[in-house]
Amino acid sequence: MLIGELSSRTGVSRRMIRYYEQQGLLESARGTNGYRQYDDQAPAVVGHIKNLLAAGLPTATIAGLLQCVHGDPARPVLSGCPGMVDGLQAERARVAAEISRLNTSQEVLDILLEAAVHGPR
DNA sequence: CTTCTGACA
DNA sequence: TGTCAGCA
Structure with a gap:
């Protein structure tokens, strides 16, 4: 084709x-x-x-x-590709760590926004 | 009409 | 990545 x-x-x-x-x-x-x-x-x-x-x-x-x-x-x-598996597992770990960091960012932002709605007009 | 390569208002 | 050009 x-x-x-x-x-x-x-x-x-x-x-x-x-x-x-x-x-x-x-x-x-x-x-x-x-x-x-x-x-x-x-x-x-x-x-x-x-x-x-x-x-x-x-x-x-x-x-x-x-x-x-x-x-x-x-x-x-x-x-x-037995060798590739190790690399993929390492990559998976990096992605997990990234998700963890992003979740922390989100939590901090949530706290800030929570304060905003309760703050002065 | 379809694809190819190179290039960028 | 889309899209346009200029060919084949």
Whole structure:
């Protein structure tokens, strides 16, 4: 399929699909006309890229991860990449710490706003 | 009509 | 990231 079909089937713009390729996340064959051609598994790969990007992972990490992520993007199967797991767990810990800090910020803001409603007009 | 690359009011 | 240009 051509980029237009891959785009409509994944909901990812053609611009982004080309960007994924620039970042080394997605491969494509070229027809004699120079058009990018994708195989039937491309939609799933794009799905995985969307997931990994949503996880906030850098494209460099995603590139490596794609080598061991398979199956339906809705039910990812991670086979191999034993070393990657440690990194992902560390990333998860960073995200948890970030959430904790944001919750603290929210609490402080809530206290300030609470004081505001009770303060002078 | 569709895609390609490069560039930015 | 969208979008426009100028080709093929």
